[in-house]
Amino acid sequence: MPFLGQDWRSPGWSWIKTEDGWKRFQFFGCDLGEDNNRDINLENLCDENKENVYMGDVCEVAAKKRKKDYFNNNTKTQFFYQEKWIYVQKESTRERHGYCTLGEAFNRLDFSSAIQDVRRFNYVVKLLQLIARSQLTSLSGAAQKNYFNVLEKIVKKVLEDQQNPRLIKDLLQDLSSTLSILIREVGRSVLVGNINIWVCRLETILNWEQQLNNLQIPKQLSSGMTLSDLPLHMQNNILYKFSDACDIINLGQATPTLHMLSEDRQLWKKLCQFHFAEKQFCRHLILSEKGQVDWKMMYFTLQKYYPQKEQYGDTLHFCKHCSILFWKPPRSLVSQQDCHLALLFKDSGHPCTANDPDNCLMPVSPQHFIDLFKF
Numbered sequence: 001m002p003f004l005g006q007d008w009r010s011p012g013w014s015w016i017k018t019e020d021g022w023k024r025f026q027f028f029g030c031d032l033g034e035d036n037n038r039d040i041n042l043e044n045l046c047d048e049n050k051e052n053v054y055m056g057d058v059c060e061v062a063a064k065k066r067k068k069d070y071f072n073n074n075t076k077t078q079f080f081y082q083e084k085w086i087y088v089q090k091e092s093t094r095e096r097h098g099y100c101t102l103g104e105a106f107n108r109l110d111f112s113s114a115i116q117d118v119r120r121f122n123y124v125v126k127l128l129q130l131i132a133r134s135q136l137t138s139l140s141g142a143a144q145k146n147y148f149n150v151l152e153k154i155v156k157k158v159l160e161d162q163q164n165p166r167l168i169k170d171l172l173q174d175l176s177s178t179l180s181i182l183i184r185e186v187g188r189s190v191l192v193g194n195i196n197i198w199v200c201r202l203e204t205i206l207n208w209e210q211q212l213n214n215l216q217i218p219k220q221l222s223s224g225m226t227l228s229d230l231p232l233h234m235q236n237n238i239l240y241k242f243s244d245a246c247d248i249i250n251l252g253q254a255t256p257t258l259h260m261l262s263e264d265r266q267l268w269k270k271l272c273q274f275h276f277a278e279k280q281f282c283r284h285l286i287l288s289e290k291g292q293v294d295w296k297m298m299y300f301t302l303q304k305y306y307p308q309k310e311q312y313g314d315t316l317h318f319c320k321h322c323s324i325l326f327w328k329p330p331r332s333l334v335s336q337q338d339c340h341l342a343l344l345f346k347d348s349g350h351p352c353t354a355n356d357p358d359n360c361l362m363p364v365s366p367q368h369f370i371d372l373f374k375f
Contacts, residue, residue, distance in 0.1 A: 085326030085350035088372055102373040103143030111150050119313030125167050127366040132175040135370055141192040155208045162217045169212050176205045228255050236261050243311050268295035275308045319352055321360040326350040
């Protein structure tokens, strides 16, 4: 066995790969071998009347260490991996030892690129919100660092695009509440890392909340057709496509016509039927003064007791045959002449060995993603 260090008892050098080749890793901004030949004056060390000649070096090293720690705690890149799939293993087998954790899955799956896709944005935000509520302490230090890096990219995207600010406000509010509790109970909870890092993270989250609260979306002056110019039945059809009650209410505040359409009983009845079952209606039946069912009031009452149906443009998928969790690649439209090529080079998103991969796929909701790693 070859020894990489100068002494057989030393752990050896650390190397990093750069564009110019492999170079030895430098600690605190200086090479490990730079000061090997420094002459030490023993008389100066033993003289009590003279100032320690190494006091300045110690201060310099401490300052460089603080700079190195600051850099490590503020790295913007995702940790280690940016893959499209991961094998979910819950127990040891002859072929594989160990198990897959929630933090490992969060590190290896490419969530940084997923937030750039409009179909996956809401899915990633909901997943981060569920982790903030109950699973934040179960993440490893690297996963927690990656979590806040992805969160920072989401906040920057919202501030630049000025889209979906309400979703991010709810996420940051849940995260700040969780961190406040964990910091107060630091002696009774599991927090990976220094408490000062978590205090800085909490201050950053509060700063993001302030920026989102001060966000003002400018009015876009357009000479073309607007929503108010559409016929009444088309505006009504647009409202019927919404599955979020807050979006219906916010759109109803735009114009008096949209406000009238947003208060339609049939609209709220369809919304209740979409999210809840008929058995739940009977348990919380609310009647208006005219003796009719108040569907709008029923919706806000039912959402306090029952979960709502979630809709996402794209989600993670789980292959039951391979036990692999992966992002499914988008299907591009091809012409009839290229259909045979599409079948030959079909990309299922992971190395599947099943004869019919599509029958083995199962969409994974954010809550199901977390449940996969509960042992």
